[in-house]
Amino acid sequence: MLLKRQWLLPWLLALQPAAAENVIGIGEFSRNSLDGWEPHRFKGETLYRLQIAEGRAVLHADSRAAASGLFKEQTIDLRQTPFLNWSWRVGKPLSGLDEQSKAGDDYAARVYVVVRGGWAFWQTKAINYVWAGSSEQGRVWPNAFAGEKAMMLALRDAQAPLNAWQAEKRNVRDDFKRLFGEDIVTIDAVAIMTDTDNSAGQASADYGDIWFSRD
Template sequence: MRRLAVVVALTLVGLPSLAGVTEYSVQDIAGWERERFKGETTYEVDGEGLKARCGNSASGLFLRQTIDLRATPIVEWSWRVEHVYDGTVDEKTKGGDDFPARLYVVKDGGIAVWRTRAINYVWASKMPVGADWPNPFASQAHMVALRSGPPAAPGAWVHERRNIREDFKRFHGRDLETIDAVAIMSDCDNRGGTAEAWYGPVRFLSE
C-alpha cells in the first residue's frame, strides 16, 4: 500500500486557524473524514475510548484543519493497544509498515505535492522507543516510535505529548508556523494480520 497517498491526499485551501487550547473528544474524532487505503479498519466509540479494529486493512480518520503552531505547538493524546505484531519483520520496510496505532501531523505542499511533509508517531512492535526513520513508501513522511512492544499491563493506557514545531525542525529541517491536518490510523494490511487499539481525546496546547 502506498503511504504516499496519506501524505498527498491532504490538500487544503483557506481553512481557519485554531487558537488557544483545543480538544477533540473521541466522539469528535469518530466523525473525522475517513480515508481508505485497503479494506476498512473500523472505528467506534465504546466505554473506554475510540476503538479501532484492524483486519488485513488500512484506513484512518483525518481532520483537515489548519492548526497554528505559533499558538498551539503541543499535541497531547492517549492510546492503548491490545497487542503488537510479530517482531521478526523489519518495520523500516514496506512489508513491515504496519502499526497497531498511529497519529499523523501533516504540512500540505499544495500543488507542489513533493513539498508535503508529515510526522507519523507510532506504537511500534519492534523498533525501540525514540527510533525514527523515513517511511518506506514515502520519504516525505517521517516515522517516530513513541512506544514499542506489548503494553506494560492488559488495558494500560499511555499518555503522549509532543512539540510538533520542534519535531518538524528536527525531522524535516523546517520551522513551520502551521500544519494542515491530523489523523489517526491502525493498519495491518502489509502483514495480513489483526489488531485492536483505543484512542483517547486529542488536544492542541500552547505549552
Template structure:
C-alpha cells in the same frame, strides 16, 4: 463575562482535535489503503473513546484542523493497544504495519510534493525514540514513541510531543501552522490483526 482578551487567552490554551465525548465522527474523513479498519466510538459521555480494529486491512481517519504552532505547539494524546505486530522490519514496505499511529500533517495544497507528515507510532520491533523515513514516501517521517507489547494490556498511556520542534528536527522546517491530524491502526502489509483505542487528542502551549 470574560473580556475579549481573556477569551483569546482561553482559546489559545488548547485546540481540541480528538475529544470524542460529543459522540460523533462527522468531522473526520476516512481514507482507505487496503480495505477498512473498523473505527467506532465506545463508552458514554466524558469516558467515550475511539476504538480501532484491523484484520488484514488499513484505513485512516483524518480531521482537518488548522493549528497555530506558535501558540499551541505540543500535541497531547492517550492511546492503548491490545498487542503489537512483532518481528517485522518496520523500515520496509512489507513491515509498515502498526497497532497504533497518530500523525500530524502539513498540507502542501496544490503543491502535493510539499506535503510533510510526522507519524508517531506504537512500534513492534523498533526501539522507542528511533525514527526513520516512511518506506512508501519520503514525505512522512516515522517516530517510535512507544515500542513493544504494553506492560499492562488495556492500560492507557499518555503522550506529548512538541510538533513544531519535531518538524524542525526531522525536516529542518520552522512551521507556524499544521493542517490536519490523522489516526490509523493497520494490518495490511504483513496481515494479521490488531486493536487499539485513542482519546484526548489536543494541542496546547509548551
C-alpha cells in the same frame, strides 16, 4: 462586596477568550463525537467506532489485514499551540515486522500530523507518531513508501504494557525542526490509523481525546 464583584467581572470575562485559545480540541471522543473526522481508505477497512471504556467514550480501532484511517483537516498555528496531546493504548499488538520495509510498514496505533504542499503534492510532509512493534522507543526513520516526506517516530515499543493507557505530549514545531530541518509554523491535518494490510496481521487499539495546547 458588590462593588468588588462588579470590578472583577469585566477582568474575568476578558481572560476567557485567552484561556480558550490555549487549548484547541481536535478529537473530542470523550464527548461521543467524531465531528470533522473523515475516513481515508488505502486497502480494506479498519473498523473505527466510539465505545465506552472505563466510564468514558474512546475511539476503538480494529484492523484485520486492512489499512484505513480517519483524518481531520484543521489548520493549527504551531506558534500559538505547538503541543499535541493525546492518550492511547494497544490491546492486540503487531510484532516481528521489519517496520523499515514496505512489507512491515504496519502499526497497531499511530497519530500523525500533515503539512500539505498545495498543488505541489510532492511537498507534503508528515510526522507519524507510532506505537511500534519491533523498533525501539525513540527510533526515527523515513516511511518505507513515502521516504523522507513522512518521518516515523516510535513513541512506544514492544516493552510498553498492553491494555494500559499511555499519555503523550509532543512539541510538533520542535519535532519538525529536528526531523525535517525546517521551522514549520502551521499544520493542515491530523490523522489516526491502525493498519495491518502489508503484513496481513491483526491489531486493535483505543484512542483518547486529541488536542493542541500552548504549553
